[in-house]
Amino acid sequence: xxxxxxxxxxxxxxxxxxxxxxxxxxxxxxxxxxxxxxxxxxxxxxxxxxxxxxxxxxxxxxxxxxxxxxxxxxxxxxxxxxxxxxxxxxxxxxxxxxxxxxxxxxxxxxxxxxxxxxxxxxxxxxxxxxxxxxxxxxxxxxxxxxxxxxxxxxxxxxxxxxxxxxxxxxxxxxxxxxxxxxxxxxxxxxxxxxxxxxxxxxxxxxxxxxxxxxxxxxxxxxxxxxxxxxxxxxxxxxx
Amino acid sequence: xxxxxxxxxxxxxxxxxxxxxxxxxxxxxxxxxxxxxxxxxxxxxxxxxxxxxxxxxxxxxxxxxxxxxxxxxxxxxxxxxxxxxxxxxxxxxxxxxxxxxxxxxxxxxxxxxxxxxxxxxxxxxxxxxxxxxxxxxxxxxxxxxxxxxxxxxxxxxxxxxxxxxxxxxxxxxxxxxxxxxxxxxxxxxxxxxxxxxxxxxxxxxxxxxxxxxxxxxxxxxxxxxxxxxxxxxxxxxxx
Numbered sequence: 001x002x003x004x005x006x007x008x009x010x011x012x013x014x015x016x017x018x019x020x021x022x023x024x025x026x027x028x029x030x031x032x033x034x035x036x037x038x039x040x041x042x043x044x045x046x047x048x049x050x051x052x053x054x055x056x057x058x059x060x061x062x063x064x065x066x067x068x069x070x071x072x073x074x075x076x077x078x079x080x081x082x083x084x085x086x087x088x089x090x091x092x093x094x095x096x097x098x099x100x101x102x103x104x105x106x107x108x109x110x111x112x113x114x115x116x117x118x119x120x121x122x123x124x125x126x127x128x129x130x131x132x133x134x135x136x137x138x139x140x141x142x143x144x145x146x147x148x149x150x151x152x153x154x155x156x157x158x159x160x161x162x163x164x165x166x167x168x169x170x171x172x173x174x175x176x177x178x179x180x181x182x183x184x185x186x187x188x189x190x191x192x193x194x195x196x197x198x199x200x201x202x203x204x205x206x207x208x209x210x211x212x213x214x215x216x217x218x219x220x221x222x223x224x225x226x227x228x229x230x231x232x233x234x235x236x237x238x239x
Numbered sequence: 240x241x242x243x244x245x246x247x248x249x250x251x252x253x254x255x256x257x258x259x260x261x262x263x264x265x266x267x268x269x270x271x272x273x274x275x276x277x278x279x280x281x282x283x284x285x286x287x288x289x290x291x292x293x294x295x296x297x298x299x300x301x302x303x304x305x306x307x308x309x310x311x312x313x314x315x316x317x318x319x320x321x322x323x324x325x326x327x328x329x330x331x332x333x334x335x336x337x338x339x340x341x342x343x344x345x346x347x348x349x350x351x352x353x354x355x356x357x358x359x360x361x362x363x364x365x366x367x368x369x370x371x372x373x374x375x376x377x378x379x380x381x382x383x384x385x386x387x388x389x390x391x392x393x394x395x396x397x398x399x400x401x402x403x404x405x406x407x408x409x410x411x412x413x414x415x416x417x418x419x420x421x422x423x424x425x426x427x428x429x430x431x432x433x434x435x436x437x438x439x440x441x442x443x444x445x446x447x448x449x450x451x452x453x454x455x456x457x458x459x460x461x462x463x464x465x466x467x468x469x470x471x472x473x474x475x476x477x478x
Binding site for chain 1: 256257258259293295296297298299300320322323324325326327355357359
């Protein structure tokens, strides 16, 4: 039985808001690859999205930042809630029991941790070469998985991940990728980011016309530095 | 003291999920006017967004539909969650006490209904000439207010309404207005809807170019019916 951490699930949820959890879909992008951070409860051989609970006096969004930082070592990155999952049948106390038993901390059968849970989905987009996934006391691994090759996930976590991807794609135009690119980048680099996240090839001329019409980019300064025929460099407009 | 209704707040929240509520921002549009449905707790002279609780075995989205139907008499209209409000300091037990005392049902001081609450914001957009606001057992009035002339609202309800308006504006292009317009409509009618919801005048040629590029409209059939120089009629594309 591994060491427990104060305030984690191993403490039977003491000090936390009951019945409401956070599940985080942390997308990692690098070199044409889009991945999701998945934790494994090794003792139970179960895969899940990283998540956690909210302290009784903690703001919801602060809890999400804390959980993200604890899993990735990253602070101050884009993070937003995208949906609350609240179907009654999304709960499965047997799965939670198996996870907790695997950790040597079987819960009381009538503990609220086995009852109905709502989950607030948060998503983030990071450069996975900069995020160092951390294994906590309750999971054996915390690993990047390609979005097209996810292991089976517990509960409705696959549905949560799918919804996050849908929202990520819808919101790509809102500078959501700004922390993935260097300060200045070419149109080809940006198109590459879009193609990987959208999962489809894009036509160069259409892409450039559309992205420029959004008014989120500006040309990088000091164009005299550029060699003849070198591609223009762009950066996100500060607003 | 007015009659209580089984399952309402007057029953001290029995049978409901604890600590989680729904607040609904129901936008009403008609003839260049954009309004929000507001209830008044007359005994306490407090104004609030309509809302309610989730039954213990009820899906979250079903609860929202039920609450919307109970306040407006409308079924099957567009309704979506847009944000969960979870700051610790959003709660104010004194306000809840005043409302309940006004109804002659003062709560026990340690009842969970006075504790921390998260609220899931849902929004809808309806034709306010078709929605018949209903007063329930716990409020004296349920009335349309112009978005620019709202009464002071309890708790963080103004912030919830503001966030809903922001999301409504961001999502206008997703056919969100389809249940507000007749099956076919002119570009001028659609532009008018946009202008009212966005709160700004739009240039006709820019608007037409942008809206057509979204690929959500198609020309209504049978153009030979149109008189010479009559404006084209459009309808939303079925997808």
